């Protein structure tokens with residue numbers, strides 16, 4: 001690995017129980033097969049993690065990985081992919097964050113950091129010019145993700161873009177099951193409790209310096225030309241912040257309104273205009289905060305200068321605007337942005353937060369939850385109540401301790417009507433922020449996924465797979481496009497830049513490494529990750545019966561454009577077809593033939609033991 005182009009040459013392995021630091025060097029053959037990020041993390045997870053442990057067992061691992069494109073001229077190549085046994089599903093997790101950290105970790109000399117064990121006292125890690133050192137983090141405890149970033153920069157005298165910080169917030173310290181991991185100000189890898197897993201190891205942060213390091217690539221000019229073509233493909237992109245306004249105006253029914261209890265958000269024409277992308281930029285944008293190599297208009301800083309929601313916040317994504325707008329019945333855009341920033345600062349996942357708070361609001365309005373249980377009265381549109389719930393969760397205070405377990409566990413513990421109204425997959429994660437009853441492909445993908453979030457994207461599918469129609473086409477397309485996202489997350493690049501385009505990614509990987517990689521070989525790297533993560537999950541007990549939505553998630557809309565139309569009558573047939581197209585048997589287990597086609601013969605024996 002050390003002589004390979006495109007790589008720093010080694011992965012750091014840190015045993016926090018012992019305080020030991022060593023390096024792993026992967027061979028050319030291993031890297032060509034697993035590349036980095038998600039696929040390499042899947043292999044490490046599969047090889048190292050006992051199937052019967054919980055996320056906070058010291059034997060769990062957290063792999064923070066990059067790939068051969070990070071730190072190069074490819075736009076958005078400062079990302080990382082985090083792989084662990086997740087806190088919500090108990091199964092595999094693959095979650096990504098963009099920014100600078102992935103590039104700086106490589107410039108510091110490391111393609112990834114593999115965390116094992118659990119420290120006796122809180123630590124943070126310093127990566128600089130080929131050196132790695134653990135230091136005491138006791139004075140960082142309790143700081144939010146913005147504060148810890150600023151504090152570490154200050155302590156280390158890092159100005160401007162000379163260093164990048166990966167951190168967890170107070171929620172990660174308290175092992176909230178839906179705590180995420182954050183890069184600098186607001187970039188998050190937040191699914192399935194990556195922050196809880198890092199917190200369980202008592203690691204508060206990692207600071208990586210830009211330093212003098214360089215990543216050698218095979219053909220610099222060719223890689224630069226490919227970067228330029230990639231940029232020309234996506235230069236129209238202006239972030240996702242305006243998605244809520246666009247969807248509301250189109251009345252497509254895809255917004256996640258009030259815990260699926262209605263289609264009507266109740267926002268006025270005047271209010272919805274404040275959610276429009278250009279008006280948000282004109283009024284609040286103060287600075288740009290580009291990720292490594294990115295030239296797109298995205299990831300800027302916003303400031304609300306006065307009023308009750310005064311704050312300094314990274315440009316919220318669609319998901320955050322949806323969580324703190326329609327999902328919770330809030331129509332004040334400044335409150336929406338404040339809550340988005342607060343969720344990031346506390347180190348929580350905005351998706352899970354929106355579903356959870358919306359569910360609590362509906363349950364109290366309906367009388368399924370009492371004021372005494374929660375500690376105060378709340379309901380849709382209650383901004384102060386939403387803020388209070390977030391803070392209680394991050395502190396595991398009062399009712400927040402139950403909510404810190406996530407929507408599925410909290411609702412099942414409460415039982416009754418409240419449990420019936422909760423939105424989650426049977427594996428235990430909540431979906432992204434849409435009403436998937438109008439986006440069947442995304443619901444189907446979310447539910448059958450083995451990473452705790454979507455495994456593919458509707459943009460890669462045929463037009464016939466969009467919307468609530470054509471169930472068999474949808475299951476065909478979800479299966480056909482599997483592996484593209486995992487390839488990108490193994491590369492590890494920003495989706496807004498590389499768009500799951502496996503042809504361009506194969507060209508870029510070849511230019512960076514000197515391998516002559518075909519698009520099909522590249523796609524197989526992603527398919528390998530999908531099958532390995534599926535095999536891992538099956539061995540943890542996540543079997544076919546978990547490939548279903550909760551009753552409310554799979555419910556029939558009572559109003560809106562698809563009133564009375566449900567995916568559920570088609571579900572079993574879709575699943576059967578999906579398994580077949582994936583090369584899995586009728587129980588959703590990858591067949592020997594599928595595994596051997598992908599060079600995963602050795603997994604077959606493990607799966608045979610399940611029968």
Ligand code: SF4
Pocket residue numbers: 075076077098099289290291292294295296298299494495496497
């Ligand atoms: S598109 Fe946005 S998230 Fe992606 S690399 Fe550029 S600034 Fe970062």
